[in-house]
Amino acid sequence: MKKSYIFPIIISFFCVYLWSVISSEEPVIRGDGNEYYLMTESFLNHGSPELLNQDILSAKAKSERDSFTIPYIDNKTISGYYESRDGKEYSYHFFSYSLTVLPFKLISEAFGLNDVKSFYLANVFFLVMAVSVIALGKNSFSIKISLMLMAIFGPGVFYVDWTHPEVLTYSLLFMGVSFYFSGGRRIFYLLFALASFQNPPVILFSSSILFIDLLRAYKDKKYATTFQSIAITGASLIPSVFYLYHYGSPNLIAREGFSDIANISFERVFGLFFSPASGLIIYNSALLLAFIICITLAVICRKNLTYNMAMIFGILIAVCAGATTHNWNSGMDNIIRYAVWIYPLICMFIISVSARYCVHISLFNAIVFVLSTSFVTNLNYVYFNSLSQFIIDKMPRLLAVDYETFCENTAHQDGYIEFNGINSYPCLALDSSNNVRVIYTNMPSFRRFISQESNYSYNDRLNEIVDEQLQKDEFSYIYLPKNVMKRTRYSWNGSDLPSLVGRSNHSGEMLSNGIEGFVTYGPYIKLQPGKYQATIEYTCNGSSDCGYWDIVAGSDGVLHKGSIINASQGKITSKFELLDGQQDKPVEIRTNYNNLDSKLVIKRISIKILD
Structure with a gap:
């Protein structure tokens, strides 16, 4: 030729x-x-x-x-x-x-x-x-x-x-x-x-x-x-x-x-x-x-x-x-x-x-x-791709990422620093087993976070490593070994979640607004394969059920579904499992209001990591 x-x-x-x-x-x-x-x-x-x-x-x-x-x-x-x-x-x-x-x-x-x-x-x-x-x-x-x-x-x-x-x-x-x-x-x-x-x-x-x-x-x-x-x-x-x-x-x-x-x-x-x-x-x-x-x-x-x-x-x-x-x-x-x-x-x-x-x-x-x-998969600019996640799992010190990209990838939010302020919350990168491996913070921000945060567990080595790697007021990266600090659950106030028919109040709750539809949906979180437990804390005041809840994993559809029963201090718990291949599926826990004779208030939604 x-x-x-x-x-x-x-x-x-x-x-x-x-x-x-x-x-x-x-x-x-x-x-x-x-x-x-x-x-x-x-x-x-x-x-x-x-x-x-x-x-x-x-x-x-x-x-x-x-x-x-x-x-x-x-x-x-x-x-x-x-x-x-x-x-x-x-x-x-x-x-x-x-x-x-x-x-x-x-x-x-x-x-x-x-x-x-x-x-x-x-x-x-x-x-x-x-x-x-x-x-x-x-x-x-x-x-x-x-x-x-x-x-x-x-x-x-x-x-x-x-x-x-x-x-x-x-x-x-x-x-x-x-x-x-x-x-x-x-x-x-x-x-x-x-x-x-x-x-x-x-x-x-x-x-x-x-x-x-x-x-x-x-x-x-x-x-x-x-x-x-x-x-x-x-x-x-x-x-x-x-x-x-x-x-x-x-x-x-x-x-x-x-x-x-x-x-x-x-x-x-x-x-x-x-x-x-x-x-x-x-x-x-x-x-x-x-x-x-x-x-x-x-x-x-x-x-x-x-x-x-x-x-x-x-x-x-x-x-x-x-x-x-x-x-x-x-x-x-x-x-x-x-x-x-x-x-x-x-x-x-x-x-x-x-x-x-x-x-x-x-x-x-x-x-x-x-x-x-x-x-290379999971190509979303506010999530770590599979290559970055592999490095976080195996060699976190090689994660050559500027702090803006790092924080937006860990928070899954565009403009995270601009909207929240870097002093308000440390940025934490987790490996595939939910171990915290990299943190971007300064000492005041980190201490405040540790005193207030309940979604993580950690041992005594954490303070030693932080004191060794972090100067008091300077922002920098902290690199942690496995099993020093681990995420145990995710939680959101009702008002933190998107809504189609709800209105938020000053207590961080999301209230039904007299219209049928989703009071809360999201948070579109991507989770590693494993077992989890979802919890919905709510109140439902009326003569009968307020509606229904479900757990959705992206295009894979509904994993679990149930009724939101009448209760003054209601709590719904449901275990679910994500299999291999579902880590790229954004998970939603939705609450749907369909009884106009009742009033639904979503206080808090959380996901507990079971393994």
Whole structure:
């Protein structure tokens, strides 16, 4: 078979895979997708990214027609939009991605497709275009096949069903890398400038290379091409000019406090690469290993040293710039979103240093990627995935996770620190046997927790370990051996649980409100396989039963069910068991009110661990 035949075969299989993904997915607006969706709707209605009332009304009509939800659409102030100096409303995310989706929105309208899938179609087009541009480029066969495999078996494919610009940025960067190696310097700078419209830190990487180009141009007295590259790179300032004109600030995200240099930390920078909870290492560990080896080779061999060092520096400052964000552990698909646009930069560096072995590296990366998708499960950004849980079980000191991600994964709550305050509660990671293995806290918070908490048992070794590892007022991680501290139960006040027909009181209870339905449901907790006992404390005042209770394990349905009988100090207990394979099923204990002649009060619900 001729080598040229390989490219269309790869692209065909890639298209089939991507189409299967977007065909099987229920249309959902994820992340900041409400802004991108509304901006596309604005462009469709009046050719401008400005948000008008007609855009909100038409978006609502389409969401009802196609059965999808637009977050914050009913809020008085829509999240992500701010009033400009001339009284107009624009999103604090730039509109270039929404503009590129517009043709696909027109296609969706013409063929009667679900409106959200216009974003999916656009993302598929961007990825296929990137792989096709690489295949049709002027690079050698080895570089072409390497870039194609790296792009296909990389984090960008996870975001094809997101209403988000990660795939666009990913595709533009891979096309830019292809032109870099084929000598198309100006196109390389243009594509990186376009990518920076949505993810500004990538321009720091291309600017690092541009700086070396400028030094060489000065040395060789050949300025024309370099000055053109500088002008092209300057296009990256277009979003800043837009926001400066409308808001008097070049960066609306920073102005509103969602980005700050103080947020940069070693844990974030290191974690983007090596965090088992959200980093590149989850699926692209082979490529990261090659990256580390190539850094060493670049220093030792010194071939093309200036450009290779510029790439390393560019990757580092781009990661640091991304780490300034306020919400680091934002919604993600498999790995953190910021890693999506760092990945192509790493690929570029590896090929630059090791072009001779890039095919081997890309093949090894593809194999490891496919294997990892089979083994890494429980992919939810507020839960530890199976890889992280394995590390907590076996080697907790290797859990390289920043404290925001750690606390949100242990509390299973987005924005846990922001809403609760880090001083209010230590963050505890449990192994598969409910032993506490890692704690993030300081001494005052920990002492307060121990004095008040009844859901854990512990022995005398705990105080010794805490005194040894924890400074008084400084927050840090504590690592515990097994059987020192163990969770024995979970408990929630009635008012802590979601409700459809209830109202909470100051005593922490949830009261029926004279309407039939679920007074409480949730808490959607994921438990390890084992035996448990659920307890519902309540009062039911009336002539007969107030309703029923049940225990539900996700899609597996009802495990147990019973009546809520008339009682002034009622207590219902029910044992249940979760089997292997049910640890990813969110458990609910629901209370349903269906007797309008009675009054139901849910005081407390708890789950006791029996083994």
